[in-house]
Amino acid sequence: GKLQLAAAARQVDRSIPKALSLEDYLKEMEKQRWTFGWGAILVFDRQKTNVLLMQEYIDRLGTDQQFPVFEDSEEDVGEGVKHVLMGLTLDRPRLSFENASIQHGRVAATMRMVGGKQLQLKESVLAGETHKVVTRLSTLNAIVGPSLIFTADLATSQSSIGDEGAVVLKLIQLNENGEFIYQYKFTGVETEFERIRLGTHLAELMKTWGDELTTLPLSELRESEDSVLEPARFGIRTHAEHNSAKRGDPAFGEGAVVLFIAMKGDKNGSYPHEDKDMLYMLPSSAEKFTSNLILAQDLIYNKVIFPEINKVPWVADAKFEDREIPGSRHRELVATAGGWWARINHEVPLFRCLTPAFGFNYADEPAMRFRVERNGVVFKLNPDPVFVDGVVGHREHTANPWPDRKFTLKTTVVVEVVFSFKVKVEGENSVIDFSVQSQRSNTAIELVYADPKVTPNQIQFIYDYLKFYRQGLQAYATSLAASLVDIGATLDAFRLNNLLFKGGNVVTPVNLNMPTDLTVLGHLSPQRTDLVIEPSEVVVAGGGSLTFKASGASDIKWSVDNVDGEEGEKGDIDLSGKYTAPSADSLRASGFRRVIVTATAGDKVSKAMLSLVESSVSVYPSVVVVSLGSKYSLVAGEVDKKALTWTLKDQNLGAIEEDPDKDPTMQDGRKFVAAKTLPAPGAG
Numbered sequence: 305g306k307l308q309l310a311a312a313a314r315q316v317d318r319s320i321p322k323a324l325s326l327e328d329y330l331k332e333m334e335k336q337r338w339t340f341g342w343g344a345i346l347v348f349d350r351q352k353t354n355v356l357l358m359q360e361y362i363d364r365l366g367t368d369q370q371f372p373v374f375e376d377s378e379e380d381v382g383e384g385v386k387h388v389l390m391g392l393t394l395d396r397p398r399l400s401f402e403n404a405s406i407q408h409g410r411v412a413a414t415m416r417m418v419g420g421k422q423l424q425l426k427e428s429v430l431a432g433e434t435h436k437v438v439t440r441l442s443t444l445n446a447i448v449g450p451s452l453i454f455t456a457d458l459a460t461s462q463s464s465i466g467d468e469g470a471v472v473l474k475l476i477q478l479n480e481n482g483e484f485i486y487q488y489k490f491t492g493v494e495t496e497f498e499r500i501r502l503g504t505h506l507a508e509l510m511k512t513w514g515d516e517l518t519t520l521p522l523s524e525l526r527e528s529e530d531s532v533l534e535p536a537r538f539g540i541r542t543h544a545e546h547n548s549a550k551r552g553d554p555a556f557g558e559g560a561v562v563l564f565i566a567m568k569g570d571k572n573g574s575y576p577h578e579d580k581d582m583l584y585m586l587p588s589s590a591e592k593f594t595s596n597l598i599l600a601q602d603l604i605y606n607k608v609i610f611p612e613i614n615k616v617p618w619v620a621d622a623k624f625e626d627r628e629i630p631g632s633r634h635r636e637l638v639a640t641a642g643g644w645w646a647r648i649n650h651e652v653p654l655f656r657c658l659t660p661a662f663g664f665n666y667a668d669e670p671a672m673r674f675r676v677e678r679n680g681v682v683f684k685l686n687p688d689p690v691f692v693d694g695v696v697g698h699r700e701h702t703a704n705p706w707p708d709r710k711f712t713l714k715t716t717v718v719v720e721v722v723f724s725f726k727v728k729v730e731g732e733n734s735v736i737d738f739s740v741q742s743q744r745s746n747t748a749i750e751l752v753y754a755d756p757k758v759t760p761n762q763i764q765f766i767y768d769y770l771k772f773y774r775q776g777l778q779a780y781a782t783s784l785a786a787s788l789v790d791i792g793a794t795l796d797a798f799r800l801n802n803l804l805f806k807g808g809n810v811v812t813p814v815n816l817n818m819p820t821d822l823t824v825l826g827h828l829s830p831q832r833t834d835l836v837i838e839p840s841e842v843v844v845a846g847g848g849s850l851t852f853k854a855s856g857a858s859d860i861k862w863s864v865d866n867v868d869g870e871e872g873e874k875g876d877i878d879l880s881g882k883y884t885a886p887s888a889d890s891l892r893a894s895g896f897r898r899v900i901v902t903a904t905a906g907d908k909v910s911k912a913m914l915s916l917v918e919s920s921v922s923v924y925p926s927v928v929v930v931s932l933g934s935k936y937s938l939v940a941g942e943v944d945k946k947a948l949t950w951t952l953k954d955q956n957l958g959a960i961e962e963d964p965d966k967d968p969t970m971q972d973g974r975k976f977v978a979a980k981t982l983p984a985p986g987a988g
Contacts, residue, residue: 341573393419439929450492659694845920846888857905
């Protein structure tokens with residue numbers, strides 16, 4: 305399977321749906337179907353999603369296959385300028401959803417350069433000879449290492465799931481003409497032209513690594529015997545909550561990540577055109593829901609309810625018709641054939657008790673039916689009472705005519721079997737269970753009228769015979785209900801969460817309803833997202849210290865460990881969350897190492913990734929040659945994000961100004977403005 309993405313930048317629509325209360329949300333769900341023709345929709349709180357993606361990224365450190373070091377290369381960007389790239393080391397990509405908008409949602413893949421050197425050469429020809437001058441030298445590290453970035457436009461993205469159930473991100477995507485689909489940018493150069501040129505150059509080098517190294521598994525669908533929920537393709541969008549797309553509002557940047565999923569054998573649905581066209585699927589309540597699974601009404605009917613009902617042998621004879629329930633978005637199966645019939649036919653030479661055939665047709669109103677109601681299905685057979693007139697007579701001689709006397713019987717039948725959808729735990733996994741919740745079957749055959757001339761003995765005789773027919777009718781009703789109790793299905797629906805997240809059981813389902821589509825609200829991995837430590841990613845210099853802050857829990861236990869597969873001093877962390885890095889000397893040989901700090905409170909866990917470097921301050925580039933009167937961008941960073949002071953040793957050589965175009969991924973940046981003329985020798 306391939307996650308195909310394309311970059312774009314657009315405006316944010318400001319017509320934003322409001323997060324409703326749970327009650328109002330369910331009322332809106334009753335009014336129409338909200339899956340837009342898709343088999344299922346997954347909705348996650350965007351902030352929690354980014355937290356969990358970061359936690360899963362940290363979990364995989366040292367276990368995922370690492371990228372190879374880029375081979376040394378040169379890229380000519382014109383006008384005699386060449387960039388020489390030596391030993392560039394690329395970290396694994398971090399994925400995050402950048403904003404919340406159905407139309408313009410974006411996911412960013414950022415890969416930091418954590419090692420290597422970068423030179424810029426200027427070639428010139430003097431007296432027929434080529435001269436090369438190093439105009440820039442940069443040593444890359446975790447503080448100021450530039451990034452290789454591509455931003456994917458979710459509106460043009462569609463993902464597919466391979467036969468092995470893997471969901472992957474392909475870092476290199478080509479169109480039918482063999483051209484890159486993404487626009488790659490390398491942030492470590494001066495101009496936009498150079499960023500794209502070097503980004504494309506690095507992408508060309510990555511292409512030679514092959515699919516095995518450039519195809520990154522995002523997740524893998526857990527194996528399941530569930531043949532109903534077999535996803536084939538999905539698209540990802542982001543959706544804005546009320547006010548979340550307006551800068552300056554408290555909720556700016558919040559919203560939801562939405563996956564639209566098509567099952568195998570089904571067509572893709574459509575996407576809402578704007579945020580306002582879709583109901584916001586994370587209702588506001590005391591539960592603070594951060595996840596929602598919506599299964600389409602048609603999927604539930606056509607792949608779960610109706611197939612299970614049709615397994616019952618007598619259902620075919622009843623010739624059920626699928627109808628919409630008047631005044632409702634739900635449907636029902638209504639019987640059009642079949643029935644139950646009996647007759648009393650007892651006659652001996654001197655006595656008889658007779659009735660015509662009596663009973664009911666399944667199609668008589670109110671007909672036998674399976675009706676879909678909130679959270680389940682109700683089977684009901686409850687025909688109007690059937691009244692039948694009979695005769696009873698007793699004569700003294702066979703030659704005498706029958707002295708028949710009339711009587712009336714009333715027959716009633718009620719058979720009801722209720723099936724419900726509910727969440728239950730099977731083994732280690734939550735599933736949606738469709739099964740019988742309750743059943744009842746009540747019948748009666750009553751004598752409601754007898755001719756006054758009917759003798760007490762004759763009445764007793766009628767009652768004796770009714771016992772037999774009552775037993776038969778009750779046995780029929782009981783067997784009818786019993787034939788339905790095996791209707792049921794288990795939907796391994798929550799495995800769909802693995803389309804986005806790698807971990808198992810990432811959602812705790814809480815609230816199931818079926819107002820039209822089936823909706824299961826819950827919490828996105830509370831064990832990994834409720835407890836949050838900050839910062840989650842940070843650089844610490846040798847011998848330096850940093851105190852982590854934690855929110856969402858108390859009585860926190862702290863620990864620090866090396867990344868799997870890496871060795872060396874890891875530093876220490878105390879009970880308050882203060883981390884102290886190993887000495888600068890211990891980091892000098894490796895230059896760059898990573899450790900993981902873990903906070904634990906009960907079953908809640910949060911991790912942070914620390915990059916350890918020798919020095920606390922880095923400047924990029926380290927050396928640069930500039931022309932008189934020109935401007936050049938410089939970036940710098942300090943491991944603790946402390947304010948940096950920029951000074952110029954010789955004011956006659958130029959000035960340092962604010963840089964309005966500084967790299968937003970860097971802590972600080974300035975423009976060096978070179979003097980237009982050089983000072984006289986000895987001046988200043």
